[in-house]
Amino acid sequence: MIPAMRQSFGLRRTWAYRYFVLSSIATELRLRVVGSRLGLVWLVVSPLLQVAMYALVLSTVMRSRLPGVDNRFAYAIYLLAGFLAWYPFTEIVTRCVTLFLDNANALKKIAFPRTVLPLIVLGSAAFNNCVMIAVTAAAFLLMGHVPSWQALWLPVLLLANLALAGGFGLCCGVLNVFIRDVGQLVQIGLQFGFWLTPIVYVIDIIPASYRWVIGLNPMFWVLDNYHRVLVYDQPPDFGKLAAVVALALVLLLLGRFMLRQSQAEMMDTL
Template identity: 50%
Template sequence: MLGMLLGAWRYRFFIFSSIKTELRSKFVRSRLGGLWMILNPLSHVLIFAFVLSAVLSAKLPGINNPYAYAIYLMAGTLSWSLFAEIVNRCLTLFIDNGNILKKLVFPRIALPLIVTGSALVNNVLLFAAILVIFGVLGHAPGLSLLYLPLLLLVNIALALGIGLGLGVLNVFMRDVGQVVPVLMQLLYWFTPIVYMPTIIPAQYHSAIALNPLLPIVTGYQEVLLYNRPPDWSALAIAALVATLLLGFSMVLFRRASPEMVDQL
């Protein structure tokens, strides 16, 4: 595993240039350029806010802003969009880059790192747009924003831990690529992004608590909506789960790498 990380460090300029090239190629003929990276999640937020805010806005305790539900939804969307992009792209990463893996010699761990870097840039741009919208809506996050880098790190670790493992399995069992999008939809609706956790019936609390993404999303909401720190105990458990999943996926990736090219 240390060898993979050292290889990635030696090829760091290749990774950075690949991220830059990927982002540029997406919008080279687009007049709106990087705006397309944030318009899709923001339109998603606006649709839900318009349809559901009249029903759920009254259930946001401690918030006096009439646009509280939209703010709550944007906080959860910021977290989910990064997680979902990394997992979904890692799922088909090695299949999509089969020709490159066969023809070029480079540390294969560079591919998920390129995906992560690209997703991170997209997420930072979305965050900047959300901050502007917060200002327009009269909501100013405070010093609690300093907790966001830690939440971001745990979010990336969890997404890579899940996405990298699924990407390797998808090379050998293509059914994985068909099942995961369905599971991602279920995970989205089992995570309190478009609804408050308080509306979940008590008998389902234990099942929802098993969701490793829950402390991360609620942490974003605590920071961006309520201007207070995340639940440290819950976040520590999520960080432990993310670390274990990432470690397992790295071991799986290292052992499967020699056979992946033959399968592709």
């Protein structure tokens, strides 16, 4: 005799759904491609255009500010590395915030572990980011920038980034079911976050006395390491990497705890 409620939790049950997670990621891609001529090209068009725009507008201001990179496209390279980190983060957080609301119908009608939903988002974002990495690599080569062996740290940085985004998104997603304002707040937070993170500017342009504010931003820890390994040919700052991993784990555990605690109430609220 298994109590019915025990079934819906536990990582083991989620593991049993691994095939579903993979097939859902494939399904999502398929749905995005279906009926569109350019298909997967759209995955990279909008981020690339954004990079090009910032490069055009800000390159004259920023070029001289990138010491140690001897390339006339230095700013574009810096931008690409930054967006490579920022895009998956916003994609995951944005989707996770409304994850349970978007899937309310399925959650109410089908018994499946809810942990598979964020996993699908993470997997799908990871795939998108891999495409983006390939395109970025091609762009680097075109601009004559060959990153050093330090770039091999990228998968580790990406995993830490995904975990951080997933943990943060999960917590916000659970809260958003009960307090819908969270969704709005997170959107605004991401807008501010974009400018509070050195993506389109370098931290040196911030007056030294205010830099500590940026230093408190976990996304700065992520971005700085991306920049180090992809732009400056330096090893990652392990202090920052450890901090990101630790924060990600705390958020993931908190999110899981919140998800468990809210099981019954969430079903009533959805």
